[in-house]
Amino acid sequence: MTKTYHVKTYGCQMNVYDSERMGELLEAEGYAAVNAPDEADLVILNTCHIREKAAEKVYSDIGRLRVAEPKRLANGRDTLVAVAGCVAQAEGAEIFRRSKTVNMVFGPQTYHRLPDMLADVVAKRARGFAAQVMDTDYPADTKFDHLAKGRQATSPLAFLTIQEGCDKFCSFCVVPYTRGAEVSRPPEAIEAEARALVARGVREITLLGQNVNAYHGKDSAGHETDIAALATRLSAIDGLKRLRYTTSHPLDMNDSLIAAHAELPKLMPYLHLPVQSGSDTILKAMNRRHTAVDYIRAIDRVRATCPNIALSGDFIVGFPGETDKDFADTLQLVTQARYAAAYTFKYSPRPGTPAAESDKQVPEDIKADRLAQLQALLNEQHLAFNTPCVGTVQPILIEKPGKKPQHWVGKTPYLQLVSFTAPDHAIGDIVNVTITAASKNSLEGNAIL
Ligand code: 5AD
Numbered sequence: 001m002t003k004t005y006h007v008k009t010y011g012c013q014m015n016v017y018d019s020e021r022m023g024e025l026l027e028a029e030g031y032a033a034v035n036a037p038d039e040a041d042l043v044i045l046n047t048c049h050i051r052e053k054a055a056e057k058v059y060s061d062i063g064r065l066r067v068a069e070p071k072r073l074a075n076g077r078d079t080l081v082a083v084a085g086c087v088a089q090a091e092g093a094e095i096f097r098r099s100k101t102v103n104m105v106f107g108p109q110t111y112h113r114l115p116d117m118l119a120d121v122v123a124k125r126a127r128g129f130a131a132q133v134m135d136t137d138y139p140a141d142t143k144f145d146h147l148a149k150g151r152q153a154t155s156p157l158a159f160l161t162i163q164e165g166c167d168k169f170c171s172f173c174v175v176p177y178t179r180g181a182e183v184s185r186p187p188e189a190i191e192a193e194a195r196a197l198v199a200r201g202v203r204e205i206t207l208l209g210q211n212v213n214a215y216h217g218k219d220s221a222g223h224e225t226d227i228a229a230l231a232t233r234l235s236a237i238d239g240l241k242r243l244r245y246t247t248s249h250p251l252d253m254n255d256s257l258i259a260a261h262a263e264l265p266k267l268m269p270y271l272h273l274p275v276q277s278g279s280d281t282i283l284k285a286m287n288r289r290h291t292a293v294d295y296i297r298a299i300d301r302v303r304a305t306c307p308n309i310a311l312s313g314d315f316i317v318g319f320p321g322e323t324d325k326d327f328a329d330t331l332q333l334v335t336q337a338r339y340a341a342a343y344t345f346k347y348s349p350r351p352g353t354p355a356a357e358s359d360k361q362v363p364e365d366i367k368a369d370r371l372a373q374l375q376a377l378l379n380e381q382h383l384a385f386n387t388p389c390v391g392t393v394q395p396i397l398i399e400k401p402g403k404k405p406q407h408w409v410g411k412t413p414y415l416q417l418v419s420f421t422a423p424d425h426a427i428g429d430i431v432n433v434t435i436t437a438a439s440k441n442s443l444e445g446n447a448i449l
């Protein structure tokens with residue numbers, strides 16, 4: 001009987017990329033994907049450690065699998081359970097202590113060894129041992145050297161990790177500890193992966209990195225390539241229609257990348273540039289190494305070249321020591337910057353990070369109040385970005401059918417979600433759509449026939 005697997009993905013787009021790669025490795029081993037965990041012989045939870053809520057959800061989800069030794073899932077299958085990703089990296093053997101259900105714990109940099117770990121667990125269990133295998137190394141041979149051949153794309157959109165890990169050590173953030181030091185992949189390997197994706201039906205690629213605009217992969221001749229040169233190289237791929245990249249750091253917003261936005265029609269006019277706070281005191285305490293003015297200058301430079309670019313950001317409210325005045329500075333920065341989209345978070349203390357040790361933690365009710373104020377302002381800005389689109393014609397990359405017949409869903413170059421009507425079109429096509437309505441989160445329209 002064919003073995004089955006189910007991967008549940010938490011957290012960021014890099015985890016989505018990693019989950020896809022795990023799926024491919026398992027399929028190369030003869031496993032087939034299933035949608036429900038209780039139909040699977042192997043359940044992988046690919047976890048996120050960025051905020052406490054994300055990390056704790058994993059334990060409640062493990063509990064809900066209702067797997068008990070010696071008989072495993074309620075369905076009688078001998079289901080194996082793996083915790084992968086950033087919680088696995090951060091908590092390691094603690095996961096085995098908290099849950100006897102878990103058989104494998106492995107981090108974001110070791111999942112290419114999954115087939116070996118599986119064989120190990122299966123062999124131990126066949127001999128009657130309770131098997132718990134852990135691998136949270138940072139191996140010298142990277143997972144990227146061991147990726148399986150991909151499968152036919154199920155969506156015209158794909159993520160491609162070009163750079164991973166982080167050396168910036170913002171004082172709130174677990175990423176340098178969970179993903180490790182910054183590594184940029186060679187441009188040749190990235191191009192080969194991009195070409196393979198396009199050959200399998202992908203039309204839009206989002207290049208991923210924790211500091212993607214600091215990408216500096218070395219080619220086989222030993223020359224460093226920056227993200228602008230990489231985007232130029234990938235733009236030459238026939239059949240690839242759109243390129244995006246995320247997440248950028250304000251300190252690494254270099255002129256060549258800004259120029260690339262003007263020069264490369266395939267590079268979409270969207271920039272995710274987190275700032276976290278508008279207060280210089282807080283930015284310093286966060287170890288961001290830039291001021292509010294540095295940030296505004298960076299986006300002014302981008303807009304001088306690309307006036308319509310859709311700007312998006314990440315914000316943390318209630319960082320330790322944040323006063324009403326600091327928070328007012330954040331609102332002020334938002335007013336100046338004008339965001340088309342944004343992600344807002346209440347500060348969540350993470351074990352092992354410097355800010356978690358601070359004795360100036362902000363009470364939850366103040367965090368909640370600031371979050372609501374910030375979101376209200378940002379929502380106004382999202383609506384202000386979307387409303388002028390009504391009456392314009394936008395090229396939409398079709399992602400999937402809509403809920404009604406002859407309805408489709410796709411995105412504008414500015415990453416706005418659009419639901420629109422069009423007769424017989426295909427997923428992956430780009431169609432011109434007249435926008436007829438706008439809300440803060442999405443647009444509606446009709447394709448031009
Ligand atoms: N608490 C709240 N938000 C956080 N982020 C990262 N670490 C924390 C934390 N400890 C947010 C930042 C980052 C995004 C991915 O998550 O805004 O840009």
Ligand code: SF4
Pocket residue numbers: 010011012013014015047048049050085086174175178179
């Ligand atoms: Fe979560 Fe960060 Fe890990 Fe992504 S890299 S899964 S956001 S902790």
